[in-house]
Amino acid sequence: MIFENTLSFARKMDRNDSLKKFRTQFHIPKVKGKTALYFTGNSLGLQPKSTKKFIDQELTDWAKLGVEGHFHAKRPWLSYHKFTKKALAQIVGARPSEVVAMNQLTVNLHLMMVSFYKPTAKRYKLIVESGAFPSDQYAFESQVKFHGLNPDDAIVELKPRDGETKIRTEDIVNTINQHGNTVALVLIGAVQYYTGQFFNIKKITETAHAVGAYAGFDCAHAVGNVELDLHKNNVDFAVWCSYKYLNSGAGGIAGAFVHDRHANNNALPRFAGWWGHHEGERFQMKKGFIPMPGVDGWQLSNFPVLSGAAHLASLEIFQAAGIKNLRKKSILLTGFLESLLNDIDKEGKHFTVFTPKNVKERGCQLSIAVKHDGKKVFTKLTKAGVIADWREPGVIRVAPVPLYNTFEDVFLFSEILKKALAK
Template identity: 55%
Template sequence: MQFENTLGFSQSLDKEDRLSKYREQFHFPKVKGKQVIYFTGNSLGLQPKNAPSFVNDIMEDWANLAVEGHFHAEKPWWDYHERLAKPMAKVVGAREEEVCVMNTLTVNLHLLMVSFYRPQGKRTKIICEEKAFPSDQYMLQSQVRHHGLDPDETLVEIKKREGEHFWRTEDVLSKIEEVGDELALVLIGGVNYYNGQVFDMEAITKAGKKVGAYVGWDLAHAAGNIELQLHDWGVDFAAWCSYKYMNSGPGNASGIFIHQTHLKNQEIPRFEGWWGTKKETRFLMKPEFEPTGTADSWQLSNPPVLSLAPYLASLEMFEEVGMAALIEKRNRIVSYLEFILKEIDKETTGSFEIITPEDRGCQLSVFLHGQGRQLFDYLMENGVITDWREPNVIRLAPAPFYCSYEDMYRFGQILKEGILKN
């Protein structure tokens, strides 16, 4: 399609958009009395308008039933988390028994490391990406130290090539082969938070397993954003937050994936708790732990249903729309945003550079040349909610559920005004 940088053309794309009606199902902040252009669904998704009703249902059951709500609420609390498994599995390409929602992201990564980082002999090393998200770095370093190892010797970072803004798959595969039988684990962010790059998870997983390592993925920026086929790719484990592209609310519960091949393996250690035992015997208070045989076996405590309620509200929308339709719109709206950016760049004589490679999801990261924080502040003051990352990058993530093509055009005009004024 031949794009045009005009209001009329952007509005024509919105008229063709089958998902445009979902925009009305989200709350938008306002700046100067006008609805914002929202580019930070990669940090916190907008609130679905139906989310409060899901929370209120639980509040009413608590008021009217008290403890009996565990079993006699319309959606009983004791198995509330199970309602999220089916739609969540579809989002990440898993079987229903391979997923569970519990805790928060870094907590779950720590728990999964108990099972899948088991250094023995010379097989101790972990491969991760250079400058991973800080929480992942802290988690990996502390796990390595917990095993009495030195992070400087144990963590192997895949670096970008000199002068490039992205990682090359061949460099990752080469490093996996080089580390070989010293490699215990590959753990990488499936979509990099800084530049928006999507890693070739299938190829990297295959390479890691070929040398005898476990392979896991932090999918914080991937779940609800890109196509995932965790089961078919043979991924050992993964975890993701739910408050970015999945719109579940700030700091909300995390999802985990554990491949079917590990679910009934008695040799894999894990931390255990009451809610990981079989439902049939859970309330018999038996002293022996009886795992469910599903990913629920990694669940420690009863589910925080007030947190899960808005997640369920959002997942019902994902179930209705499907990832294929979301990805189709994502591809077009991100391409249109890229076109708008390049047009504005021509008009402002090279003021910025897109550093996100072609392997991408919703996010475009833009490196500003000579504009800096002043331009970011101008955008925010004029109703463009975006994200700043040091040293000079703004991240733009047009989430397909609620961003419009007209948003892309109007953003371009505000961006041009900001550059020319600053």
């Protein structure tokens, strides 16, 4: 599409937007009494207006029923995790039996590594992207040390070539093949939190399997942002949080995927908890763990209902909007932002956008590296009503989310940025 750098064009795009009604379903913060330009859905998604209703229902049932809410609440608590399955399966491209809402992101990452990172004397290497989110880095290091290995030897980091910011797919493939039968697990963030790069999940998984390794992905910045096809791409496992693009509240319940080919593999080591025990015998309180088939067998504790209610409120919106429709709008919305940024600084004197230009290699986030006085520029944006994200040493991450951001939002942001740079 050819974009026009005008407010009238932005408003025309908004009028023709088939998803525009969803913006009204969210609470949008105000700055100095005016509706903010909110571009941090990649850090914390906005609250759906329906969230209160969902949580209030559980509070009402708890007040009226007490423990009987496990069986007689409007949404019985005993099977609460099952209510999320259909929507999550659609969002990540999986079967309902392959997805579950549980725990927190890093907890799930550790649980999956217990099962899928099984180093031996020969096959022990863990291949990850450089600059992974710190929590992931700490998980990698501690898991490797737990097995008595040296992180400097066992962890292989994939890095961009000199002078580049994205990691080329061919370099990932070559690195996996280079280490060959010493690789135990390839574990990458599906969308890189800092650069916004969307990795080729299918190719990475195929290459990992070809050398006899498992392939897992941290989808924290991918879920609800890009189209995923975890089942067809034969991914072994994936984990994610729900508080970013899935709009389920700060610290909201996370999720996990395990491919169905592992559904009944009881030989996989795992850390067990009673909610992962076969539900037909769960309350017999016997010794001897018998896992539920599928990813449900990785559950530890009973479901956190209040957090889960917020999750359901957002998933209901996703089901109504459809991830394919959201992705289609996202490509246009982010493309419009990119076009405006190019117009602001044609010669690259003030900033560079280092998120990949290929729309297939990015989600809705653009990472802007400001060359001079970046923090001052960011402060000016904040004072003007923009809620964006600052990352050291000089990067502003901007994420126009298709569920609630508009083309007019994007245009107004570009005008504010232009003034901030001029000053």
